[in-house]
Amino acid sequence: MKFQDALVHRDHRFCVGTEQDSGRCYVSIPVSNGMVDYEEYYAIDRATFELFRRDPDAALPFVARCRRRELDELLIVPPGANRGTAI
Template identity: 55%
Template sequence: MAWRDVAVSRAGRFAIGVEEGSGRHYLAIPVSNRLVDYEERYAISVEDFERYGRDLDSALPFVEQCRARLMDHLLLEPPGADRGIPG
């Protein structure tokens, strides 16, 4: 899969982007486990992608839900056995 971040919020520690093969839109948050730092990517609608692109801060409530693992049903890739902690 080819992930392409379109906008990044350094303050909010997340990115929005498009998976180039499928055209799916995502929101990514950084996570870390004891071995590696990586990103978890959550599916978002085109409407949310456009809204977040216009105003990155509008994504913060969704970002917090992702960090609290309340949106796991939207994960684009299942977490591994040693799932990381949001950073």
């Protein structure tokens, strides 16, 4: 998979982008499991992608739910056994 960020919001620590092979849109958040830092990618539709790209603050409630693991059904890559916690 090739994830390409279209927006990086450093203050709130999330990205919005497109997975290049499938064309799926995503929001990603940084996580850490104590051994490695990595990103979790949550699928969003094209309209939501465009909204979040135009208005990053509109993504904040969605990002907060991702951090609380309330939207795990949207994970593009399932987490491993040693899943990290949001940074």
